[in-house]
Amino acid sequence: MATEVLVPVLGESITEATVGEWLKQPGDKVAADEPIASLETDKVSVEVPSPVAGVMGEHAVKVGDTVQVGALLATVDAGGAATAAPTPAPQPAVTETPAAAPASAAAALSPSVRRAVLEHGVDPSTVTGTGKDGRLTKEDVAAAASSKPAAAAAPAPAATPAAAPSAGGRKEERVKMTRLRQTIARRLKEAQNTAAMLTTFNDVDMSAVIAARAKYKDLFEKKHGVRLGFMGFFVKAATMALKDVPAVNASIEGDEIVYHDYADISVAVSAPNGLVVPVIRDAQNLSVAGIEKTIGDFGKRAKDGTLKMDEMKGGTFTISNGGVFGSLMSTPIINPPQSAVLGLHRIEERPVVVDGQIVVRPMMYLAVSYDHRLIDGREAVTFLVALKNAIEDPTRILIDL
Structure with a gap:
């Protein structure tokens, strides 16, 4: 039968x-x-x-x-x-x-x-x-x-x-866009057409985070069963900065502004068919270890193709790490209906001036693209500076400063 x-x-x-x-x-x-x-x-x-x-x-x-x-x-x-x-x-x-x-x-x-x-x-x-x-x-x-x-x-x-009809060996191949790629293309273009998008930049000295990671990574992995990366620090720092500047965590619905008292952080993860963006729910309540465990689980299941639909719905703010691919600087595109996205980039040693002296420090460019209809330039810069301060002095993350 x-x-x-x-x-x-x-x-x-x-x-x-x-x-x-x-x-x-x-x-x-x-x-x-x-x-x-x-x-x-x-x-x-x-x-x-x-x-x-x-x-x-x-x-x-x-x-x-x-x-x-x-x-x-x-x-x-x-x-x-x-x-x-x-x-x-x-x-x-x-x-x-x-x-x-x-x-x-x-x-x-x-x-x-x-x-x-x-x-x-x-x-x-x-x-x-x-x-x-x-x-x-x-x-x-x-x-x-x-x-x-x-x-x-x-x-x-x-x-x-x-x-190979051509003597020069020139070939063309036509491959139908996957449904995921079609959706990405449509949503990104909609974001450009709808939002008054602007990007502001800053750079951050990664010395303190690198030192903390080097000192505690073995103990961290032994206790929590997951590697200590940089994303845990950035997600936690972002939740603190979003609390200080709630407009960056808000969205526009019709003629209303919706403010969220929680931080659902969308994190771009590589999958076989392209980037997917699962959401870390209530990231403001998670420790750095909890964030790293969640991201590690998302990454594994993205490669296996076992992420669930509900895990990629919602999100109030996005973090995209182009630095893992070698990007020095970029202007990330907002993921609607969110109003802002943080772009992380590669870490490289550069000469900077500290206390009047030229020193070499591991620096990273940060970029925040935001919807100017909702977020003023002052608020975008304030958010980015708060994030920078937390990363350059990770003790702030521990004492919620």
């Missing part, structure tokens, strides 16, 4: 998604609650589990298709493990296996892995996947390409004539 697999409820106000990847192909054995497909929503990838154990039936939609909540994705033949397997077994099909295997394997690849396969000219059916449930990753493809013997490059031209 065939059981229908429908697009599940994806979260409040989310009505559709894009089919990102098929994790099971027709004829594959499927266990109850085993993921069979991955859907890309506006914010995260969601895996769809099989409601029953059996054999994967036909796919009702293709990778890249947009599907509505409640729509049919596929069918699963409950208890039919022995019926689907014989279908591809006839002997005459043996001669077609070399061509058919890559086609079926390619159908199950994510867009990024599919691009890597094309770039490296690797047959995905010959590569063992190390990802979740044996899925192929970009690293698997790169490793297979680097280990290919020189002689193995000969068969590749057979598959590439269509991609």
